Amino acid sequence: MINHTTEKIKNGSSTKRSKSSVDAASEGSITRRSFLHTSLAVGAGTVAFGLSANAKEDHGGPLTPQDAAILRFLAAAEILETDAWQQYNELGGIPDSEVPGGSGNPAYTAALAVLDSDMAQYIHDNTEDEFTHFSFINAYLMSHGVTPVDLDPFRTLPSSQATGAQQIGRLTNLMQLSVDTSWWTRYRSRTGNPDFGDSFPQAVPGLIQGQFPAIPRSDADLAPGDHLQAIANTAGFHFAMIEQGGTSLYPSLAQRVNHPEVLRILLSIGPTEAMHFQTWQDKAGNAPPLTDPTNGLVFPDLNSPPLGGEDFSTNLIMPEPTIFLDRKFPACSIVRPTETNGAAMGAVKFLTQTGLFVGQSDAFFTTLMQLAQAADGGHGPGGHSPGRDHNHD
Numbered sequence: 364m365i366n367h368t369t370e371k372i373k374n375g376s377s378t379k380r381s382k383s384s385v386d387a388a389s390e391g392s393i394t395r396r397s398f399l400h401t402s403l404a405v406g407a408g409t410v411a412f413g414l415s416a417n418a419k420e421d422h423g424g425p426l427t428p429q430d431a432a433i434l435r436f437l438a439a440a441e442i443l444e445t446d447a448w449q450q451y452n453e454l455g456g457i458p459d460s461e462v463p464g465g466s467g468n469p470a471y472t473a474a475l476a477v478l479d480s481d482m483a484q485y486i487h488d489n490t491e492d493e494f495t496h497f498s499f500i501n502a503y504l505m506s507h508g509v510t511p512v513d514l515d516p517f518r519t520l521p522s523s524q525a526t527g528a529q530q531i532g533r534l535t536n537l538m539q540l541s542v543d544t545s546w547w548t549r550y551r552s553r554t555g556n557p558d559f560g561d562s563f564p565q566a567v568p569g570l571i572q573g574q575f576p577a578i579p580r581s582d583a584d585l586a587p588g589d590h591l592q593a594i595a596n597t598a599g600f601h602f603a604m605i606e607q608g609g610t611s612l613y614p615s616l617a618q619r620v621n622h623p624e625v626l627r628i629l630l631s632i633g634p635t636e637a638m639h640f641q642t643w644q645d646k647a648g649n650a651p652p653l654t655d656p657t658n659g660l661v662f663p664d665l666n667s668p669p670l671g672g673e674d675f676s677t678n679l680i681m682p683e684p685t686i687f688l689d690r691k692f693p694a695c696s697i698v699r700p701t702e703t704n705g706a707a708m709g710a711v712k713f714l715t716q717t718g719l720f721v722g723q724s725d726a727f728f729t730t731l732m733q734l735a736q737a738a739d740g741g742h743g744p745g746g747h748s749p750g751r752d753h754n755h756d
């Protein structure tokens with residue numbers, strides 16, 4: 364719908380075309396669809412004439428409190444994502460002018476490269492993307508007179524002491540993670556959907572049963588080889604865990620935005636999270652089976668029972684079709700979950716459970732929960748998503 368209108372503007376003679384679409388709509392039957400077309404066309408025409416009274420009206424009117432709250436929660440989520448990715452990039456990515464900070468850790472970078480020779484580049488690019496996500500959303504909020512999100516007071520967690528890491532305060536903890544790997548089986552299931560209350564087995568059960576580093580905590584973690592590889596494998600699964608979360612969060616929240624341009628923002632950023640997830644899912648499948656000699660953490664062969672086989676082979680990186688909305692409909696290849704009720708709080712709860720914020724202050728959790736509650740508005744806890752409490756993974 365929005366693109367349709369945009370095309371009209373791009374095609375030139377925008378005012379004429381907007382006018383004609385207004386006429387067409389008013390002459391025809393007023394369906395919801397034509398009404399929305401008309402509203403958008405009128406808005407676009409106003410911009411083309413330069414009649415906007417102020418910046419808040421340039422893109423179709425002011426933000427509703429709900430729109431602002433959703434964007435503020437997403438800005439916070441993106442700041443947290445960026446903080447995690449920044450730590451990965453310092454040690455295992457490509458520190459450069461696009462993603463400054465850190466100087467790289469060759470041994471860790473080599474262990475990550477076992478999953479794919481381009482891992483460092485992908486880590487760098489994912490990190491840069493996250494920077495642009497929160498920077499854009501905060502700038503957009505400010506353009507509408509809304510206070511941007513600043514989590515700097517909570518940068519209190521320690522950095523890795525390993526060679527290559529900056530020594531600065533962090534928002535996220537990558538050294539005591541309980542990585543949830545159920546996304547692996549969830550996206551391979553042909554019959555289950557977390558929005559129906561279904562739960563999914565872990566691909567790497569050991570990871571969620573303890574606390575494990577996904578980056579070397581110090582240079583002592585660089586040996587023995589299988590220990591360092593276990594850290595890189597943990598990172599490989601954590602990358603996908605984070606990005607599948609973003610893949611679900613955007614469509615979940617998009618269902619509740621009001622302003623067409625805010626919808627456009629969510630629909631335009633969300634799929635980049637899916638691109639990240641897709642990449643990382645492919646790489647996680649290359650994590651070599653091993654047992655960490657220092658703590659017994661096992662990375663199983665994912666192509667063997669209880670997984671493996673037709674539905675679980677590691678090269679099945681596109682979503683298997685599954686039930687959606689109602690069991691009466693045919694299976695559909697979809698992002699899951701996408702239930703909107705309580706989606707922001709569900710994301711906070713999930714990330715907290717996986718250890719990403721171990722060591723954070725009470726004030727941090729209070730701030731994050733307030734942002735989530737505001738974003739969830741009247742759709743907070745108490746919504747009727749079956750199994751929401753245990754399925755937002």
Ligand SMILES: [Fe+2]
Nearest residue numbers: 441444493496
């Ligand atoms: Fe992002």
Ligand SMILES: [Fe+2]
Nearest residue numbers: 444606609636
């Ligand atoms: Fe992301």
